[in-house]
Amino acid sequence: MSKQDFQNLTKEQMEKLQILLGELQSSSVTEEIPIKEPPLSELFTRDEKGKILQSKNNCLLVLNHDPLFAGKIKYNEFSDKVDICGDFPWKRYSVTYCDNDLRHIILYLESEYGLKKDGDIATAINIAAYDNSYNPIKEKLLSLKWDGISRLPDALHHFLGAAKSRLNTEILKVFMLGAIVRIFDPGHKFEYMPVLVGGQGAGKSTFLRLLAMEDRYFSDDIKKLDDDKIYARLQGHWINEIPEMLAVSSAKAVEETKKFLSTQSDIYRVPYETTAMDHPRQCVFAGTSNKIHFLPMDKSGNRRFLPVEVHPEDADCHILDDEKA
Template sequence: MKNLYSKALQYAVSGYSIIPLKKDKKPAITSWLDFQKEPATEEIIEGWWLSHPEANIGIITGKISGITVVDIDVKGDDKAVALSTFPETFTVATPSGGYHLYYQYDPEIKQTANTYPQFPHVDIRNDGGYVVAAGSKTSYLGKDGEKTGGEYKIFRKGEIMPFPRDLFLTEKATSKKKVSKTKLGQKLEQLRELKDGDGRNNAMCSLLGTMLRGQPKTHYPEVRDAFYAIAETVKNPLPRNELEAIWNSIGGRAFEEATMVDLMVNHKQEPYVNLENIKKILMEDPDFKNRVVFDTFLQTYLYRSGEGVAYEELHDTHEITITREISVKYSGFAMVAPDKVRMAIMEVARKHPVDAAADYVRGIEWDKVARLDKWLVNTYGVEENEYHRSVGSNWFKGMAKRMLVPGCKFDYVLVLEGPQGSKKSTSLGVLGGAWHVETTGSPDSKDFLMLLQGNLIIEFSEGETLSRGEIKQLKALITTQSDKFRAPYERHVQTHPRRCVFAMTTNQTEYLKDETGNRRWLPVATVGEANIEWLRTNRDQLFAEAAYRVEVLNETTHEFSDDVMLEQAKRQVSDPNEDRIVEWYVGLTDIQKNAGVTADMVNSGAFLHIGGKLTKKDQMDITGVLRGILKLEKKQVTVQGQRYMRWFPSGMAEEEMESMTTHEAKMAF
């Protein structure tokens, strides 16, 4: 037998008061009652298992552990209560074939043994008792002298549900707090005393009707077996053919009205109008199953009126429809609260997610005709070369990968250049369909992040009008792989993996304003009008090929031709001040360049501004040109014990910088 010390600690940490048990289920310690008031510490538990390394685990029931346990014992006869009699909860199967049903602690329920006539062989473990925990293995001699025992195993996982008090307590308890017999129990006692001619047939019909009340169709075989077993316990049993006639008559009519859903019911076999039962209806009843789902791409709840009908966005009227249909079909739910139905819809839909983007791209079979490398050529009339091949295929593959792998890295923007009327935006609309959106909004707002959800292509129209600050914000945005915000329909902030790609349309030829680098922008100068007909005809196969190349061939999305940087440089917005700085620097001697330059030197040399303090903006503009255009490196050097920060030619050795003397540095300028 394995040592259960670590498992005992897990139970203790979970809030249960535990004790060690012998193999015969008896406490291994004499003072176990002390732990009904205060749970054992970790040190005490460790000591127990050092002394009793083969001990089983006992969980003290009642208030200390927060549980009241229903103990069903089969006893090897036909009077055993069916497990389905009680509401579903966390359940442990015992070696003898019985069950321990864990319910939330109920102080009104006393610990008893077989005192409920309607529930033969059912005990209650509450204050003053304990049960053997799952994972324990017993071994002992039974009353017949035979060795018995076995392992206690978890039979049903899940939450511990409220104790079904109404199954055990009367509505008006007497002063002695006696427990009343249920209608089923009363009928059983009456039936067993009936003789031939006393109305046995009618009594059996009434009994069967009571047994079937509230039972789902899936339980009918079990009810039928129980009915036949009860019929054999009466003093004068009915013949088998008469029992079958009763079953076919009563059971047949009840079966037509029964549902497929195993609902939680009270002692009158009436369903609880609670969230759990509404969820069961939505998930198990064929009339409601798959009526609501959640689209993880569109980030929205979807509804359909029935099997084979297309899904649409869930609206208030749909929730009202489902509420009405439940109240009509299930008589016990006539007054069901719409808010409760709405909560169930939200939870059930989240448990049944769909993904419109992934489903679309995986639902197309590629015909093995290559189109992707030339889609820019065929759509925009550009020259067929390596640059357009790499830009077009990589951007499209990045889009397909975002559809298949939410949040994957892809930080490039396709830029379509061309005059107005060349159908640049129209072509992006054909590609994205309903998942394309055009925006000129600021990229730093929550509304902008919301715009990304449920869209595949985000188009920045009039991209040339973006300021330098907005360009930098945009650069930070497109490199992000997930967004964190609270959606209007949620109460909590959530992480949303990025599912879209970006494109920009412009009428200009110079629009890149970031002097620190523009590697994320992929310029394409369109020629004439876009060939919308070709794009529309080949759209599905373009997506199919892109998906095949990233998912099957595992191709990358970031290998571009050497011409990319050249094309990006052509689009850099020219600045007269930049030209003056470049012209000044190029005119320096090698000695002057190797001595290093500063922003003040540029200000006085290029702009002839002598003296005065540079503004922060002037400093940033100058250093932007030194770094971004001239590709200089800012480094610290020490000259005759003094430290200086200057801009040097890229790759210049430290020793070469250090060799410059203060006199040489001064004389150089």
């Protein structure tokens, strides 16, 4: 429409035009139209002939931006492993990344993007994970909301029939604070170990497992402290039970246990890594025993060991009968 056309408009036409322009300005027509992202293949690095390069960078581009993988590949700071979270078109039994996941990811990148180098894909998976780390226990603890009911003071009595005493309350409080602090400050100095003392079937191990919130964060697999595989057994476990404290009946064994509890960081090589690294501890330890005299007399007073006698017959609720009580 030219300037002359505007001059030829009648007053009534001009008023209608002004109304129309006002409606257009207030309508969604003036809203910004989202820019459509180009296909990932257009972002790939290519050779001088325009052919897609078989590179780690292109593999990483897919893992970071393809909707199937974006944000789902994570490094688990607690377990020292790679996790793949979310739904995928293949059967999975755990969030922990495994060889079967790698095989399916290789198949997907080859069929969808023509990326075929297995080694590049495996490297890109590790890079994507380490750039997107998380700690599942820390996230779970931060998500919890207190309902205003104080349960800790009576927990040992309620579930295990331990005496209602300030000492027992403080033992459990110190233990749980130590466990939580080590999640938020790995390697924090914490050398105390409560020892639940009672007969078979008292629910000692079950109680410790419940404190860990999930079964996978609890372990009773520590048999010997001088085991070469002890550090692998600690990986991914928050609450670790040292069963049958009768195993530390000698003075030498007691000293070895004290030294183990006082350690704040462990140096070991994670499977599939090439170098050993320092791993500040994020876990705590609790012992169980059938007899109260599980330690020999010691000049230091054995201050690291905090015994709690349990009597399931006095419990408000037997933990083995109703774990949700």
